[in-house]
Amino acid sequence: MIKVGIVGASGYTGVELIRILSLHPEVDIVGITSNNHEGREYSDLYPSLKGYINLRFDELCEAEIIRKSDVIFSALPNGHAYGLANEVVAKNKKLIDLSADFRFNDFSVYEKWYGPVPLIDQKVKRIYGLPEIHRMEMKDVNVVANPGCYPTSVILGLAPGLRYGLIKTEGIIIDSKSGVSGAGHKPSFANLYAECNESVKAYGVACHRHTPEIEQELSYLSESNIKVTFTPHLVPMTRGILSTIYCELRDGITLYIVREAFEEFYSNESFVKILDDGQFPRTKDTYGSNNCHIGLAYDEHTGKLIIVSAIDNLVKGASGQAVQNMNNLFGLPEDTGLNLPAIYP
Amino acid sequence: MIKVGIVGASGYTGVELIRILSLHPEVDIVGITSNNHEGREYSDLYPSLKGYINLRFDELCEAEIIRKSDVIFSALPNGHAYGLANEVVAKNKKLIDLSADFRFNDFSVYEKWYGPVPLIDQKVKRIYGLPEIHRMEMKDVNVVANPGCYPTSVILGLAPGLRYGLIKTEGIIIDSKSGVSGAGHKPSFANLYAECNESVKAYGVACHRHTPEIEQELSYLSESNIKVTFTPHLVPMTRGILSTIYCELRDGITLYIVREAFEEFYSNESFVKILDDGQFPRTKDTYGSNNCHIGLAYDEHTGKLIIVSAIDNLVKGASGQAVQNMNNLFGLPEDTGLNLPAIYP
Amino acid sequence: MIKVGIVGASGYTGVELIRILSLHPEVDIVGITSNNHEGREYSDLYPSLKGYINLRFDELCEAEIIRKSDVIFSALPNGHAYGLANEVVAKNKKLIDLSADFRFNDFSVYEKWYGPVPLIDQKVKRIYGLPEIHRMEMKDVNVVANPGCYPTSVILGLAPGLRYGLIKTEGIIIDSKSGVSGAGHKPSFANLYAECNESVKAYGVACHRHTPEIEQELSYLSESNIKVTFTPHLVPMTRGILSTIYCELRDGITLYIVREAFEEFYSNESFVKILDDGQFPRTKDTYGSNNCHIGLAYDEHTGKLIIVSAIDNLVKGASGQAVQNMNNLFGLPEDTGLNLPAIYP
Amino acid sequence: MIKVGIVGASGYTGVELIRILSLHPEVDIVGITSNNHEGREYSDLYPSLKGYINLRFDELCEAEIIRKSDVIFSALPNGHAYGLANEVVAKNKKLIDLSADFRFNDFSVYEKWYGPVPLIDQKVKRIYGLPEIHRMEMKDVNVVANPGCYPTSVILGLAPGLRYGLIKTEGIIIDSKSGVSGAGHKPSFANLYAECNESVKAYGVACHRHTPEIEQELSYLSESNIKVTFTPHLVPMTRGILSTIYCELRDGITLYIVREAFEEFYSNESFVKILDDGQFPRTKDTYGSNNCHIGLAYDEHTGKLIIVSAIDNLVKGASGQAVQNMNNLFGLPEDTGLNLPAIYP
Missing domain, CATH: 3.40.50.720 (NAD(P)-binding Rossmann-like Domain)
Structure with missing residues (x-):
């Protein structure tokens, strides 16, 4: 034990x-x-x-x-x-x-x-603890930095495209929507029920501190210096993050190739699920689970690739991922104790 | 298997x-x-x-x-x-x-x-499948009638008081509040998001068909013919039932005695938790679990006992209880596969 | 002006x-x-x-x-x-x-x-500022005590029955459900979005300080000494109070008589609406308005009268009623500036 | 009349x-x-x-x-x-x-x-009924096409920048979040409370039919042929649309110039409010009103202009705007009957 x-x-x-x-x-x-x-x-x-x-x-x-x-x-x-x-x-x-x-x-x-x-x-000896990216380097460390919730949803959504060089590294735009539990349990005016219910807002526009964290890992994946535009939003729900990511395909790359790449990249992963063509994730389908659901679309008339990824911010975005990292540190199968489906509805 | x-x-x-x-x-x-x-x-x-x-x-x-x-x-x-x-x-x-x-x-x-x-x-050979009441009779049946969601919350809240003869059998009033998933997944105008959100209403007032089900089991427990006033309400949440029950103590009975009786009655149960004095249940604390939380209070200035019980309507109020019944039918420990805490927040 | x-x-x-x-x-x-x-x-x-x-x-x-x-x-x-x-x-x-x-x-x-x-x-010279009850006495005062939100919903629901002597003064039970804005805009752990969302709870059980306020006015209306059992609940919505009231009819009184009495009592009121037989109020139908909607039912098999009343806690339960009182103090038509329907959905 | x-x-x-x-x-x-x-x-x-x-x-x-x-x-x-x-x-x-x-x-x-x-x-003789853009042409028509809810929020957010030639016409990305009432009151599985509550999802990705409507009006404003990437999302609230718009400034244009242009463009408008520097709109601040709130930010490290606009989808996004159009058709002041602030909280 x-x-x-x-x-x-x-x-x-x-x-x-x-x-x-x-x-x-x-x-x-x-x-x-x-x-x-x-x-x-x-x-x-x-x-x-x-x-x-x-x-x-x-x-x-x-x-x-x-x-x-x-x-x-x-x-x-x-x-x-x-x-x-x-x-x-x-x-x-x-x-x-x-x-x-x-x-x-x-x-x-x-x-x-x-x-x-x-x-x-x-x-x-520290490591950035996103196991889908840094699993191999985790063996020798004694300190794991568990990733932020937004970065987890974003990096998982972009990793295959950047690692395999399928998408352009410039002009990536990330529009994220988070439930309120991400703000923690410390009382504040902004997180009162009556303030958050029946409202959506953007915050930290052009200055959220998860931006450099996202950029560090995307730059690592693409072996280049990536800058992103990242806008977080607060939506009236307790748990869940949905990140909608806009980027451009490299010449000659099709949605079919991208889909194949995502399936290949995550083929041995327990927690990342690529949805079928035409399907897009709902945060509710990850509620209480360590899963990340990813949907893909190509907007032919503007040439943009749209990637949508969903996680539970408190599980894959925080505590579940921390346990996944612990399993790695101690040589256990990565999904030990984490193999619970989402609660629906 | x-x-x-x-x-x-x-x-x-x-x-x-x-x-x-x-x-x-x-x-x-x-x-x-x-x-x-x-x-x-x-x-x-x-x-x-x-x-x-x-x-x-x-x-x-x-x-x-x-x-x-x-x-x-x-x-x-x-x-x-x-x-x-x-x-x-x-x-x-x-x-x-x-x-x-x-x-x-x-x-x-x-x-x-x-x-x-x-x-x-x-x-x-059928039985009413509330294991906390009918567990012993389940061995010989081949059909288990899984209880309704409201009745589960109500019967568990009243069982010790009626079985031990601590409360009067007349004048029991039950005011229940349910999440919307209890209405099922069939599209109807009344269950649309925009109809239910930011609204509370009573329905089935004085005529809800869970009333006879509740009365049958309370009558069984008290060995008398019990009639109750039962009013269900719809509240804007997905899961959960909270039942607030108003009744009167028999002469000489105190809240202390009632509390002892509840703790005794449920002392070997896996899923029923009696909260400490001054504590009252929140449906959220049972979310996704098979638990029933019960709080007790005595209103000295009117002489009423107030019992508040909370369950997840889809787990203890439906599918979790069904699995609990299956465990019983097949001689497994009753909490097999059900020992999951609620998801909070 | x-x-x-x-x-x-x-x-x-x-x-x-x-x-x-x-x-x-x-x-x-x-x-x-x-x-x-x-x-x-x-x-x-x-x-x-x-x-x-x-x-x-x-x-x-x-x-x-x-x-x-x-x-x-x-x-x-x-x-x-x-x-x-x-x-x-x-x-x-x-x-x-x-x-x-x-x-x-x-x-x-x-x-x-x-x-x-x-x-x-x-x-x-003070008065309890529920205009439907104390309008006549308001002329000579210089201080109006604006009623509490729960008491407003409860007193309006019980006034005709008590004033006309149709219901018994003993054993009245009031089960109220309130939105979270009633707790004010001061940050507290209990009022955080993540604490309140997807949860219902009772609070102040057998000890809420709106009880004596309710009792004072019900006693005044009935010219007797009334004690009530009052249990407030918090439900996940911003605005609205629904009070479900259980009481007993005096001998010889029928639901028909009660309904007639309610319609008579409130016949000249701008803001109190008695719903048709079989209809029950939703808080949403009063959202943002100064209205109080009241529904009535008789449970034949237990002999209880059930009264359900709905208001917007911040309007008829607070600021709207305050303006109604101002209109009275200054001799304006009582609905001046208040004649706005609820926003639906 | x-x-x-x-x-x-x-x-x-x-x-x-x-x-x-x-x-x-x-x-x-x-x-x-x-x-x-x-x-x-x-x-x-x-x-x-x-x-x-x-x-x-x-x-x-x-x-x-x-x-x-x-x-x-x-x-x-x-x-x-x-x-x-x-x-x-x-x-x-x-x-x-x-x-x-x-x-x-x-x-x-x-x-x-x-x-x-x-x-x-x-x-x-028809006209596209967005009065802030087409008011002058409305005099001679007999049919007003009331705009869609998403297009209203988007066009108001982009109009000054495109009309004054401050932003580039290529690569505009629009990420919109809508409450569920936009889907109407016809029962469907997707709009049930239990499906929408506690969930965010994208839908109509790369194929929503408000896209050509947006493009028609943006093209008109910029006198060019504009294509946009538009992704609508469903969030768990009844009313409100928030559109987050990403675009690029033309050479030499600063956020200061943009802000001045927005204030100038809307200086005589009753319903469009430009928020102060560093402020971003919440849909709740427009709830029940005909207002559109707009916030502006410039992401220096990526060179993107971010425009956030909020409306109530049923008021400025539908029925309020229809009445605004009626006022125009009949020569009344445009805000007649519409000058109601949002209900908060």
Whole structure:
């Protein structure tokens, strides 16, 4: 059994992580922490887990929880995982971090968009934890940076086309629509029910900090320097991200070739499903699952390729992917404990 | 492995049944039928199951699917299970029927509320399939009438109080609130998104046909003739039923005694959770799970006991309970394949 | 033109008040205040009013805004209107208070449920501002206590039956369902979109402070001492309250008599509509309007009368009713500026 | 008073039209028809209008309703307005048609996307009824083609940039998000509450028939032949359209120039509001109003201009705009009866 500790477990990614891990046949949760809930029963905070988990928020210091665990999941806010990583690695354990702290190959990008980066231990070997892209490199790392929710939906939608050189690297436009749980469980005016219900809006237009994360990975895939236009939107639902991606085919490439490439690229993947011609994904079909559904269309009269991808932002976009990464780190089949279909309707 | 056939699998209880059975370790789905979808891939109708199930709607006659199965689940509309039951029993198989056909001890009640009842084979031994109440009698039956969604939430909320004689049998009032999936997936004006969203209404006031079903079981529990006032409401959500029940304590009974009785009555149950003093259930905490959450309060200034119970109408209120019944029929632990926590948020 | 000042205008009742007053032909808004938004353009806070209102949050002290106004609307939290009332009345102006401060005939009830009451000027003449009940007494007052949202829906639903002595005064049970805007626009965990969406819950069970307000008015109507069981619920919608009321008919009274009485009682009312036999209200049919829709049913097999009433909690349950009260105070036709149908769907 | 007849009044654009016209000071509704509801009280079908309108669906033939009216609004499905137009024009009346029948300058475009066009009377003088663009040409017509909901949001968002030659005419990408009421009130599986709630999807990808309508008007504005990529999405809300538009600035054009141009272009318009720098529209801020809110941003790192526009699909996207057109036809101030702010929250 893998001994798991969770730091910062009181948020939505925390409760989703615990739901998924409570079903995982090879995991033992040995401790959870949260700044504001010490001593409290977890199922008191989240009654959905009543009867499934018998955990109390620890009063332990982090050192103690690291000592007891094989792997630490951190769902702390951005900027808190650096110190944690140093400690975890010093004790020869593993860290899966759900914040942005370790997502950038170049820490100066993090500093530009998020804030200062402290000194990081030389022993830290990090990777961007999108297994469909970086699975092979995961064996040797001790810190996995779990990807952002928007980037997951976007990178999976563009990876085959860029890796195989089928689409142009300029002029890619990404229009994403997210449910409100992506904003977390911290009370704010903008996330009140009465503010979000029966409304759609764009936000972070031309300045959302998932943009550099998307660009880093698309550039890696295409071996070029990719810039994208990325506009996130908030829609009135709890879970789900739908990304609609507009790009152009290279000369001589057809939709048929693109479809073949997508099917080939994801042929051994458990969680990515390419929909049939004429079918487009609904976020609801991924609700509560680790799946990503992708649909493809070619607009003949303007020459644009349109890629639509759907995920559950809290599963494949956060906690499910974190467990997928854990499975990889520990040599388990990647879908262990994750093979649950979406709940419909 | 239990060989399962599903008749009438194209509706919401059908897709929920298949989701749950696809996770069940002891089940093999050998055939599914539906009048309107013969030959169609199931995951084409419900893409949420893409990659989880490889089933086509059969063109088989019912006789054939019965022959191949150990147990038949019927999700056909009311009135269709009678003929099916005769055939199933003749072949020495089991039937779990999700319609109202076999719910009434007295078929004349069915006739009054639903319509004519044809001749039923003498070999049919039926039971009302609420395992928390009738588990012991299930061993010898070949037809299980799966309870209605509202009755499940109500009977579980009242059973301990009536069985132990703690509450008065007169004047019980039940105010239930249901999500829209309870109305099924058949297009109708009343169930359109734009009609249901941002609206609450009562319906079937003083004449809903779940009333006699509730009364039959409450009368059984209390060994008296109980009449209830039952008002269902439609609320803008997909899943969930919350029933708020108003009744009176017998002389000398306190909330403390009631709480002890509820905890005792359900102490060995996997799926019924009594919430702590001052806590009341949210349907969201049961979403996608087979659980029933129950909260209790006593209004001192009017002397009323208030019981609030929450379930997912498609799981404990339909398909999850059907699988729980199947586990019973085949001697499996009752929670086999059903031990999934709710998805939150 | 009536000169109107609004104190505490930044919340949901504030924006609804300003929307309604912006359409009122006899009103001039001369000033608005809010603790946190001094100097800010109102339509900057609420862009829905961009182009309709040209108001800035004043830095005025309250004395100044009272001086400029004929009538003050206060949408401040409970406990803040006492001092305001003394000042308003001293200057011979009128106050319409949307908080609970002046709702109770007996201030000791306020103290029990809300908190301490300071000294109130003798010149303050208050009334409970439900015009359908207290219209005649409004002429001589200078302070109108605008009713709570739940009490409005409940009292309108019970008034004819109690006033005419058609229903029993014991054992009345009220099960209310409210949209989330009733909780205001102050950020809290419980009112986040992800917490409220796709969920129904009861709250304040057996202890909600609208209970004494309801009881005061029902007792007044029936000239007896009425106690009720009142359970509010939160449902996933922005606006609307549906109250389902259970009571018993006096001997010899029939549903026909009750219906006649309701139609008679409300025959001259602009805003209360009695639905036809077999029809029940939907909150959506009152959305954005000052209307109250009422449906009636008799459950023959248990002898209960079931009354269902629907309002928009922010209009008839708050700001619309406040304007209705203003019209009364100033001798205008009661529906001036309020004669807007609901928006459907 | 303008005598108004409404043909095909039973749908959502019908009820919205009647709500708006019931508030219009210069209108008398003289007759309404619908195939399926003859003889029925209108407020029986739509109780939201109970007390506001005293109309029964006529059994009149169309000829009779045309005879009694000055202007006919047709909310019939596509293909039904041609015959109607011939009759209306023969009797020297006016027709405002909410279908696609008269939207195209070139009827062969209609035939390609919708179906055959019968013979049209020579006396029919039609115009595309987007008043902000074609107001001046409306004086001499007798048939107004009311624009589609998506095209209204898109054309208003692009008009100043194209008219003033600020943006490039190639490569325009439009990503629109619509509430479900746009699909009408005809029951269908895809529009059920349980199908739409908690889900986002793209539909009509690369083949939606609002594309040629958008292209016709953009081409007119830019005096060039414009092709656009247009992808509509369905989001879980009743009303509202948000269109996010991606395009490129011509050389030397800055966001500042664009903003000035938008403010200039719409400076005399009642219903189009340009939001301040850094502000982006929410559909909720237009709910129930005839307004269009527009936000602008420039993505410096990719050189894209991003325009976001929001409307209520049933008001500015349908019935409100139809009344705006009627005001124009009859020489009334354009905002007569339409000057209602959005309902918020």
